[in-house]
Amino acid sequence: MSLVLSLCISCSPSSGEGFFQVTTYNAYLLFDDVDDGYEYDGFRRHDGYDGEAYQERIRELSILLGRRFSSSDVIVLQEVESVDVLADLLSAGLSKKGFRYYGLAADGESVLSVGFVSKHEPSSVAMHSIPGCRPMLEVSFCSRGDTIRIFGVHFRSRLDGGAEERYDMACLLRMLMEDRSGVSIAAGDFNTDPRIPEQSMGIYPDDYDPERALHAASDPSKMRSGVFYAPLLDEDAVLEEKGTYWHQGQWLMYDGFLVSQEGWDGWGWECVSAGISAPLELLDLSGRPVAYDASTGQGYSDHLPATMRLRSTGAAIP
Numbered sequence: 104m105s106l107v108l109s110l111c112i113s114c115s116p117s118s119g120e121g122f123f124q125v126t127t128y129n130a131y132l133l134f135d136d137v138d139d140g141y142e143y144d145g146f147r148r149h150d151g152y153d154g155e156a157y158q159e160r161i162r163e164l165s166i167l168l169g170r171r172f173s174s175s176d177v178i179v180l181q182e183v184e185s186v187d188v189l190a191d192l193l194s195a196g197l198s199k200k201g202f203r204y205y206g207l208a209a210d211g212e213s214v215l216s217v218g219f220v221s222k223h224e225p226s227s228v229a230m231h232s233i234p235g236c237r238p239m240l241e242v243s244f245c246s247r248g249d250t251i252r253i254f255g256v257h258f259r260s261r262l263d264g265g266a267e268e269r270y271d272m273a274c275l276l277r278m279l280m281e282d283r284s285g286v287s288i289a290a291g292d293f294n295t296d297p298r299i300p301e302q303s304m305g306i307y308p309d310d311y312d313p314e315r316a317l318h319a320a321s322d323p324s325k326m327r328s329g330v331f332y333a334p335l336l337d338e339d340a341v342l343e344e345k346g347t348y349w350h351q352g353q354w355l356m357y358d359g360f361l362v363s364q365e366g367w368d369g370w371g372w373e374c375v376s377a378g379i380s381a382p383l384e385l386l387d388l389s390g391r392p393v394a395y396d397a398s399t400g401q402g403y404s405d406h407l408p409a410t411m412r413l414r415s416t417g418a419a420i421p
Contacts, residue, residue, distance in 0.1 A: 186218070
């Protein structure tokens with residue numbers, strides 16, 4: 104297994120005044136324009152998804168991310184085929200918004216992977232994986248005397264079951280987030296809504312089960328071993344929609360964040376806000392997200408993006 108990490112050679116812009124913002128977005132089957140034989144139906148050159156169609160899609164996505172999320176320090180993207188896609192997003196305009204660094208957790212087996220683009224040079228980048236599961240990205244930043252660790256995740260889809268794989272990934276994630284200094288943040292598509300508990304995740308304390316891998320808490324004061332703060336569940340979260348994914352007549356909170364206890368201990372970086380964004384260009388007339396259609400070149404994704412913000416207390420600065 105290997106992690107593909109590409110760094111643009113330029114100076115990283117300075118951090119904002121004591122804030123650090125993370126956005127996560129499932130970009131929906133973001134294939135490049137090279138046919139490797141593993142592409143899904145509709146995303147091959149003979150289907151019309153050629154260089155021109157791909158470049159137009161990249162341009163539109165770059166405009167969207169640059170216009171709506173240029174205040175983010177890191178954007179975590181799911182369902183990215185190759186590191187070239189990330190490079191093309193920067194070339195299409197994100198570099199002008201300050202994004203200079205990018206990487207992809209690629210194991211050579213998964214067709215689509217988790218990647219990131221960042222305004223700041225990572226202090227470290229790693230990949231974690233277990234057999235039968237998608238690789239997990241870890242990217243760390245040292246800022247203001249403390250460490251921010253972001254775990255980019257994309258749990259197994261529910262379309263083909265995947266409950267066992269989601270549980271295994273949740274167990275791995277818990278171990279990684281509890282075995283680190285500094286604040287740890289899981290960002291991505293968990294493919295499970297903690298409000299509808301399953302073995303991988305549930306709400307604490309309403310659905311507490313010691314056999315469950317993870318618990319999400321809407322109150323940061325409830326955090327403890329195996330219980331992480333889910334800022335999108337907080338009553339103060341700014342939700343432009345009631346979830347990030349629309350399925351069979353209901354909004355589901357599949358995408359989002361989990362924050363470790365260090366994000367609410369009065370030291371270093373602390374979580375201060377989170378929200379779901381639903382800009383009009385992502386929605387149909389009924390207000391539902393529209394997935395990209397390779398036959399028409401229209402749409403973006405069937406998921407909505409989410410953002411969370413950290414603030415430095417300054418207490419961790421030597």
